[in-house]
Amino acid sequence: IKRIGVLTSGGDAPGMNAAIRAVVRAGLHHGLEVFGIQNGYAGLHQDQIVPLDRHSVSDVITRGGTFLGSARFPEFKEEAVRVEAVQNLKKHGIDGLVVIGGDGSYMGAMRLTEMGFPCIGIPGTIDNDIAGTDYTIGFDTALNVAVEAIDRLRDTCSSHNRISVVEIMGRHCGDLTSSAAVAGGAEYVIVPEVAFDQHELIQQIHEGVAKGKKHAIVAICENVCDVNQLAKDIQAATGRDTRATILGHIQRGGTPTAADRIMASRMGAHAVELLLEGLGGRCMGLQNNHIVHHDIIDCIKHLRRPFNEEMYQLSNTLF
Ligand code: F6P
Numbered sequence: 058i059k060r061i062g063v064l065t066s067g068g069d070a071p072g073m074n075a076a077i078r079a080v081v082r083a084g085l086h087h088g089l090e091v092f093g094i095q096n097g098y099a100g101l102h103q104d105q106i107v108p109l110d111r112h113s114v115s116d117v118i119t120r121g122g123t124f125l126g127s128a129r130f131p132e133f134k135e136e137a138v139r140v141e142a143v144q145n146l147k148k149h150g151i152d153g154l155v156v157i158g159g160d161g162s163y164m165g166a167m168r169l170t171e172m173g174f175p176c177i178g179i180p181g182t183i184d185n186d187i188a189g190t191d192y193t194i195g196f197d198t199a200l201n202v203a204v205e206a207i208d209r210l211r212d213t214c215s216s217h218n219r220i221s222v223v224e225i226m227g228r229h230c231g232d233l234t235s236s237a238a239v240a241g242g243a244e245y246v247i248v249p250e251v252a253f254d255q256h257e258l259i260q261q262i263h264e265g266v267a268k269g270k271k272h273a274i275v276a277i278c279e280n281v282c283d284v285n286q287l288a289k290d291i292q293a294a295t296g297r298d299t300r301a302t303i304l305g306h307i308q309r310g311g312t313p314t315a316a317d318r319i320m321a322s323r324m325g326a327h328a329v330e331l332l333l334e335g336l337g338g339r340c341m342g343l344q345n346n347h348i349v350h351h352d353i354i355d356c357i358k359h360l361r362r363p364f365n366e367e368m369y370q371l372s373n374t375l376f
Pocket of ligand 1: 182183226
């Protein structure tokens, strides 16, 4: 193996640049040539492939986002599109690919692997919803953003005796929400993994208000309900001013934390070593602080990410 490629795909996540940097620097360290594929699988299909040297990744470790660009590209499901993508890789003499992204990106890497092209997946998403790893790159940074937002909301809520509903990203995974709820001391937490009973929530808030509670934070994962409507319903039932705040894409930007940079660096360097060992079709993980790798096909088809019930229960216990 002489030439490898690296791409970022799906929603960006802070720390992706650190992972690209690690792939490039580790590749060069081992005497490989490294190519960057711009704009994810869409760029791979459109032959947006550029050589990277050590200076291409200077100063990127501190930057959020991905300097290679990223895209969601559902067309990659079509075999004809993937055949052209593999032809582009071969045209540049690339014989191994590192894919940094979430579950959709893993799916693309799995398909390429099934077509005989060696790919290694690195989990990069703020959602922490990938099987085979305790953490995904970007989760820690997004968590810190969400916690800081909750801290700020608490200041203004307590000044005005208000209730604040804060919607946190995560797609269908409640990890970001329950972790932010614990770290931010939120009073109520709602995650997609646990059936949501709005009536019960409002009842609990109502009881809290009746007991003299002056303000409260409700941390809720996105895609559970309309948070603006929920805030109106809480206000109507409790008589307390209630505001909804959707944190949105603010959670996806910013300087990655040290934890995300270090994990990205470890995974990126290790992914290159796997390709050098002739291994393809693997996906990286961090489990019990050890770098591990799993069969990517098995990971997608059979491994399930367990619901972090402990964190959810903790947020309820400490309220
Ligand atoms: O997967 C990361 C994520 O930020 C999710 O938390 C969110 O549901 C989704 O991406 C938003 O996607 P988009 O950036 O395409 O709006």
